[in-house]
Amino acid sequence: xxxxxxxxxxxxxxxxxxxxxxxxxxxxxxxxxxxxxxxxxxxxxxxxxxxxxxxxxxxxxxxxxxxxxxxxxxxxxxxxxxxxxxxxxxxxxxxxxxxxxxxxxxxxxxxxxxxxxxxxxxxxxxxxxxxxxxxxxxxxxxxxxxxxxxxxxxxxxxxxxxxxxxxxxxxxxxxxxxxxxxxxxxxxxxxxxxxxxxxxxxxxxxxxxxxxxxxxxxxxxxxxxxxxxxxxxxxxxxxxxxxxxxxxxxxxxxxxxxxxxxxxxxxxxxxxxxxxxxxxxxxxxxxxxxxxxxxxxxxxxxxxxxxxxxxxxxxxxxxxxxxxxxxxxxxxxxxxxxxxxxxxxxxxxxxxxxxxxxxxxxxxxxxxxxxxxxxxxxxxxxxxxxxxxxxxxxxxxxxxxxxxxxxxxxxxxxxxxxxxxxxxxxxxxxxxxxxxxxxxxxxxxxxxxxxxxxxxxxxxxxxxxxxxxxxxxxxxxxxxxxxxxxxxxx
Numbered sequence: 001x002x003x004x005x006x007x008x009x010x011x012x013x014x015x016x017x018x019x020x021x022x023x024x025x026x027x028x029x030x031x032x033x034x035x036x037x038x039x040x041x042x043x044x045x046x047x048x049x050x051x052x053x054x055x056x057x058x059x060x061x062x063x064x065x066x067x068x069x070x071x072x073x074x075x076x077x078x079x080x081x082x083x084x085x086x087x088x089x090x091x092x093x094x095x096x097x098x099x100x101x102x103x104x105x106x107x108x109x110x111x112x113x114x115x116x117x118x119x120x121x122x123x124x125x126x127x128x129x130x131x132x133x134x135x136x137x138x139x140x141x142x143x144x145x146x147x148x149x150x151x152x153x154x155x156x157x158x159x160x161x162x163x164x165x166x167x168x169x170x171x172x173x174x175x176x177x178x179x180x181x182x183x184x185x186x187x188x189x190x191x192x193x194x195x196x197x198x199x200x201x202x203x204x205x206x207x208x209x210x211x212x213x214x215x216x217x218x219x220x221x222x223x224x225x226x227x228x229x230x231x232x233x234x235x236x237x238x239x240x241x242x243x244x245x246x247x248x249x250x251x252x253x254x255x256x257x258x259x260x261x262x263x264x265x266x267x268x269x270x271x272x273x274x275x276x277x278x279x280x281x282x283x284x285x286x287x288x289x290x291x292x293x294x295x296x297x298x299x300x301x302x303x304x305x306x307x308x309x310x311x312x313x314x315x316x317x318x319x320x321x322x323x324x325x326x327x328x329x330x331x332x333x334x335x336x337x338x339x340x341x342x343x344x345x346x347x348x349x350x351x352x353x354x355x356x357x358x359x360x361x362x363x364x365x366x367x368x369x370x371x372x373x374x375x376x377x378x379x380x381x382x383x384x385x386x387x388x389x390x391x392x393x394x395x396x397x398x399x400x401x402x403x404x405x406x407x408x409x410x411x412x413x414x415x416x417x418x419x420x421x422x423x424x425x426x427x428x429x430x431x432x433x434x435x436x437x438x439x440x441x442x443x444x445x446x447x448x449x450x451x452x453x454x455x456x457x458x459x460x461x462x463x464x465x466x467x468x469x470x471x472x473x474x475x476x477x478x479x480x481x482x483x484x485x486x487x488x489x490x
Contacts, residue, residue: 104199105192108135112188114414114466122185128194130467132162134407135195141315141403143391144198164201164397202398207307209240210300216250224297227283234275234306242271242392274317278309314400318392322385322402323437325354329381330438330481338480339370339378358389367487382406382476383484405436406475406483413466421463424453427471431478438481449478 111134115127123131129147136142146162186194213236214221217229225233239256240248248256260268282305283296290296328350332340345356360377363369368383384390391399413422416430428450435441456470457463464471472486 100199101189101192101196104135104195105188107139108192108195109188110415110418111135111411112191113418114420116420116465116467118185120185122187123191124185128186128191131191132195132198134410136199137401137404138407138411139315140312141319141401142202143388143399143401144202145397145399148388162198164198164205167397202395203308203311205395205397206241206311207304210237210303210307212240213237214300214303216253221300224299225303226295226297227279230298230303230306231276231279233303234279234310235272237303237307238271238275238310239268242268274313275306275310278313279306282306282309315403318400319403322390324352325390325402326381326385326437326481328352328354329385333381333481336480338381338476340381342369342377342379345379358384358387362387362389367485370485380485381481382479383487386484404482404484406479409434409436409475409479409482410466417466420467421460421465423462424450424457424464427464428453431475434479436479436482439479445478449474452477 108131111131112123115123115131117127118124133144133147136144136147144162145164210233211221213233214223216236217232219225219229219233235257236253239253239260243256260272263269282302283298286302328348329340329345332344332348342360348356350356360369363379363384366383366387368380368387370378370380385402386404388399388401391401412434413427413430417426428445432443432445433441452474453464456465456468456474459470460468469486472483475483476485
């Protein structure tokens with residue numbers, strides 16, 4: 001039972017040519033539910049339910065026609081969910097979720113090891129929030145409503161406040177959190193399960209436009225399509241997904257598709273290439289399941305799996321545009337400090353057609369303005385690049401954003417340290433050997449950076465906390481074009 005979500009206030013839309021943004025800043029959510037110190041049982045229970053429901057949808061091959069989350073708990077009654085919960089909550093997570101949870105577990109293991117733990121050696125909710133956000137930002141370039149960096153919110157949410165969890169099964173989440181035995185913290189497997197659950201629900205929500213894509217091409221959702229018809233459906237889906245336009249009529253959609261195809265350099269033409277490549281890769285990977293003596297036909301399940309593949313690839317595909325914009329802005333950073341005078345930023349005529357017109361209030365809100373010199377505001381390039389005006393908002397729950405190079409740098413450090421803190425000399429050595437798109441490895445860091453790192457260690461008993469504000473500031477100085485300055489709200 002999905003509750004009505006409050007209205008949201010959008011950030012200013014970016015006017016850059018190639019990647020228009022429609023990111024929406026999620027509103028602060030009232031503390032309507034008690035905050036429990038652990039969600040281990042919640043993770044296990046809801047994941048089992050969600051995965052069972054997804055499997056049922058795939059087996060039955062029946063897409064949603066009610067506008068709910070396809071294959072998610074919101075399509076089913078609360079009593080039914082509770083019955084399934086009682087049947088399966090006591091079972092270990094184990095093999096039911098399969099390879100996806102194990103894959104996520106492997107990708108976050110080093111970060112999990114590097115985060116501070118509670119007395120039982122398990123992760124607290126604050127750590128889970130960081131880790132789940134880190135996973136999606138690093139892996140997909142996803143900005144999830146409820147897991148935004150704190151500088152984009154008035155308060156810091158907990159992981160159970162992720163919007164899609166709240167809306168998919170609010171009563172179930174409330175009932176589970178209201179029980180008094182969620183105090184065991186999070187294991188690595190629990191965090192991976194939470195990430196897998198959120199990822200699955202987001203995929204399901206993003207796939208709702210697939211029903212309309214079939215309709216706009218004159219097909220029933222259960223129809224088996226040949227390859228050309230399937231590619232047309234995928235193309236229509238990408239337009240609906242990217243434009244986030246629930247009011248688009250079939251005629252408007254047809255006209256938009258025709259106009260987009262007239263310009264081979266158009267953004268949507270490139271987006272269509274992504275869909276076509278993903279679809280044909282899927283068809284090739286499943287070629288052994290088709291009868292070579294009959295024309296191949298593809299059902300709704302195959303289309304859904306192709307959509308999942310596109311969503312997994314979309315972040316890295318769009319990041320090519322982000323890198324182009326970064327190269328454009330670096331030309332303005334003549335001193336290599338990651339700062340550009342605000343007037344120069346606004347006056348810049350990009351050779352790639354980007355227009356930088358975001359308001360000063362928006363820039364301040366995301367920490368992208370350095371006003372340390374009175375009367376000379378400067379733009380922090382890293383903060384600006386990671387801001388929501390450079391995201392594509394595909395739904396109320398998910399925006400696809402520029403991928404953070406700083407998340408990759410932190411991942412390298414966490415993999416080497418595998419502890420919540422490290423000696424300053426070790427971090428200095430590791431940082432000197434890290435490379436980015438604008439920094440070469442094997443460099444000699446300035447003595448001031450070494451002294452600053454030693455100062456942080458002196459304040460913390462000889463070690464530098466990897467996830468503290470002071471080290472985040474240090475990374476910003478060491479990699480000013482990649483690592484954002486930690487905004488004061490954070």
